[in-house]
Amino acid sequence: MTGWTPPEGAGPTVPTPPVSTTPGTATGVPPYPAGPGTSYGGYGYGWPPPAPAAPRPGIIPLRPLGLGEILDGSFTAIRTAPIASLGIAAIVMLVNQAIFLLIDYTVLRPAADATSADGTTIADTSDAIARAGVTYIATTVLTSIELLLLTGVMAAIVGERVIGRRVTWSDAWSRLRPVAWPLVRVVAVITLLIGGTVAVAVGPGIAVAAAGANTGGAALIAVGFLLIAVPVLYAWTTLSLAPAAVVLERQGARAALSRSRRLVHGAWWRVFGISALAWVISWVVSAVLSLPFLVLGGGLSDILGGHGNKLSFYALLMSATGGFVAGTLTRPFQGGVSALLYVDRRMRAEGLDMALHQAAAADSSNATTVAT
Helix, strand or coil: CCECCCCCCCCCCCCCCCCCEEEEEEEECCCCCCCCCCCCCEEECCCCCCCCCCCCCCCCCCCCCCCCHHHHHHHHHHHHHHHHHHHHHHHHHHHHHHHHHHHHHHHHHHHHHHHCCCCCCHHHHHHHHHHHHHHHEEEEHHHHHHHHHHHHHHHHHHHHHCCCCCCCHHHHHHHHHHHHHHHHHHHHHHHHHHHHHHHHHHHHHHHHHHHHCHHHHHHHHHHHHHHHHHHHHHHHHHHHHHHHHHHCCCHHHHHHHHHHHHHHCHHHHHHHHHHHHHHHHHHHHHHHHHHHHHHEEEEHHHCCCCCCCCCHHHHHHHHHHHHHHHHHHHHHHHHHHHHHCCCCCHHHHHHHHHHHHHHHHHHHHHHHHHCC
């Protein structure tokens, strides 16, 4: 019986490895590298050459991404384009925190005043529960808006940084400006879907609490929240890639929502898990960054007229300032993760990595031509 021989031109001719003729025993190539003088093309028998590393012209390697590469890529996108990412995030967060401050001061603070005073009545407690429910709905809506908008912003930045292009404020804006209206429509649709679901679920509880049945109202609010938790998470994850589709594919609102559903299909748990991890990381960092402002606001509230009320205007202002600082630094990270999840899903499903590789090579070729 003759043994195995390497293909012509692949390497030096080597002695034929022994072949066992005993039934039930291994035959042919040993499962370990051959010693000196018996190598095949520089590698041992049965060991193929290692696959070449994927090109990495920008913040990620141009191949399907792992968890660490998605998280690191988001951090790197912010670090390498800080003015564009953090500057736009600061504008979004400034507007949002101003609205938060207004809602907290006009809706939530009167309830805190009533329940912290002596002789609190059932009506006071019911009113406080109802006001807290309204504040929760408003918070859900505003948080959805800021996350979706900044996902679109980070998609514009990530789209350039993955192939190594520099991104300035004007570059990001020039990418966002033509798709501003579709992006706003996508944000509005998802926000209305999520916010409307929350309102329908907890609205009856708020109404019952406002009517004076504080225990029943609180129970209905809790039940409503539990009933919608899974559907809201499912819808949010399924549609979370739509802002990136608007910015990077110039899709309209309806097409972008359908695009997100198709990309997430078959990988919902992966998209949800990575998004949830990014949220946890952002929440921890936000808590650390906000803590000094919360301590400062609570510690000085008595001196500045709070008289023990934790929702004095100064305390709320310090809380909003902490939220602004924390959100400016963490929301772009969450948006970057969503944008990179979009890129990863397209690389896995459509071979986008090859197109990105060609774009990066073309940029490199043009840069060489200009230099010479």
